Amino acid sequence: MSLASCAEAAGISKSFLTELEVGAKQHMRPPTYAGLRTALQIQSDDRRLLREEQHRKDTDGRQEGACRPHPDPGPG
Numbered sequence: 001m002s003l004a005s006c007a008e009a010a011g012i013s014k015s016f017l018t019e020l021e022v023g024a025k026q027h028m029r030p031p032t033y034a035g036l037r038t039a040l041q042i043q044s045d046d047r048r049l050l051r052e053e054q055h056r057k058d059t060d061g062r063q064e065g066a067c068r069p070h071p072d073p074g075p076g
Contacts, residue, residue, distance in 0.1 A: 001039075001040075003017060003018065003021075006036075006039050006040065009035075009038070009039035010032070010035040010036040010038070010039035010040075011031075011032075011035045012032055012035065012036070017036075020036075033049065036049060037049060
């Protein structure tokens with residue numbers, strides 16, 4: 001599958017998919033994640049699209065797609 005056809009099937013732009021692929025973007029909203037899983041024919045329990053950090057968070061009992069807090073940047 002080409003990058004362009006994958007992005008189109010997932011409902012995202014080719015540039016966003018490229019940024020995900022190279023690590024420039026590291027977070028996806030749940031609908032984007034679901035669309036990419038569907039485009040790649042990856043089952044919902046398959047964690048290959050998640051970074052190791054996200055996989056650990058998902059195994060703490062939260063439901064898939066639950067909101068994750070942004071890291072606290074700390075004092076200014």
